[in-house]
Amino acid sequence: MDPLTGAGWTSGSLDGDAEWVRVEEQSAVAGVRRRATRLAEQLGFAPARVGPVQLAVTEAATNLIKYAERGEMLLRTVRIGGDAVLEAVCIDRGPGIADVPGARLDGYSSSGTLGIGLGAIERLADRSGLHSLPGVGTVLFARFADPAGRATVPALLDPPFAGLTRPIEGEQECGDAYIARLHEGTVYAMLCDGLGHGPLAARAAREAIQVLREAALPARPADLLRQVHRRLGSTRGGAVAVAAIDPAAGAVRFAGLGNVAGWIVGADRRHGMISVPGIAGAQGRTVREHAYDLPRGAAVVLHSDGVTDKWAAAGRPGLGRDPLLIAADLLRDAGVRHDDRCVLVVTTSGRA
Structure with a gap:
């Protein structure tokens, strides 16, 4: 790849x-x-x-x-x-x-x-x-x-990643946030769902995102997640997932704490990645990092629990399409819960 x-x-x-x-x-x-x-x-x-x-x-x-x-x-x-x-x-x-x-x-x-x-x-x-x-x-x-x-x-104009956020109705600030960095062919993707809604949840999400923004790369997702856990100690905390996506190696490494969903999505099926229960900044368990095969052309999707996980890979925009199109389609169809919503999509079809 x-x-x-x-x-x-x-x-x-x-x-x-x-x-x-x-x-x-x-x-x-x-x-x-x-x-x-x-x-x-x-x-x-x-x-x-x-x-x-x-x-x-x-x-x-x-x-x-x-x-x-x-x-x-x-x-x-x-x-x-x-x-x-x-x-x-x-x-x-x-x-x-x-x-x-x-x-x-x-x-x-x-x-x-x-x-x-x-x-x-x-x-x-x-x-x-x-x-x-x-x-x-x-x-x-x-x-x-x-x-x-x-x-x-x-x-x-053709980045390999795109994300969308929407605050819960009645709030101006979204408590979910994402960031993606491309370093030496690997995309480091993070999504944080700050606990609750409104400004305090948004503050927790901002602090989490800043960790990846400032991090020295390359780094292991588990190490980045531990840094987030320490940094969120002064906030209300949140659920966080971190993925390192390396298309050339055909591999994804993933670490999650809480109920942020991570998926590897093929043309007509998807495979979930494992998070452990907990709240970054508050209730941390032992962080575990898992390695997964990344099929050629697959996409990696992270989303908060404001987006239901009961969506199908079939019928989505083709995986060679712009990640923004995939994210918007998924947010429209699955972002149905009364909550902050966030979707981050990383495509791996060699977009340059």
Whole structure:
């Protein structure tokens, strides 16, 4: 299996500005356009680049209102290393698109499709992706970079990892957080579910994430988890999982404390990785690290218990697709519990 490439990439849920918006009425279109404009300007996008961003998110929001059910859009900045991109993620729960290739053609429009807007979004964005199933719903993402900046480097536009978080309804801060670092071909991935909800849970998650951000790599997941356990002693604690994913060696090493789920996902099946009971920072048992085979092209998924583990690998976006598309699809389908929710996906198909 080919190694993953990239010089010291780091990305986490605390690295950028993010906001989920319901898009069910016409008035929402202007709101998402304003938010996208603000994010693009904060990133220093040139005026000639801000316009296409505005047009793309307007098309996406309009299509959610026309054709979708329970449509939502996430607008956020994502920082990887010293660069950043702007991302728009749309999810809905029906009716789905029966003819995805046809929906990409200009002039094609019918009830239940993204119609001509899809072709426009794909042309305007630097990267985009779509997954749709009739009767289930559609997931779409668009990623934008400023051509004047280093973010045009393909490696930044096609990272091998992506995560999503959503706070429990009624809270502004999410108590779940994630981080991924790419070091010498190995992705080090961590997800922390801070105990409870709100600011105190978010503080615990931030402290956990900072451990991996500051860690000297390479390192064993068990050692990183022990560092997190010590650091969270001054917080309310949380459930934490750490994985080291090495596609070239076909191996994953995993250590977990508490109920963060870890999965190795193939084309039509998944294999769970073992965590031990406990709370990092409070009730620590002996940390155990386990080694697993990593099939060619498989993905590694970590998620908090706000995402039910009763999901199937079949019917997901193909494993060669962008990890953001996989994460959004899983969050839409399995993020159904009344809790903070977080999904982190690492793909291993040699994305560079």
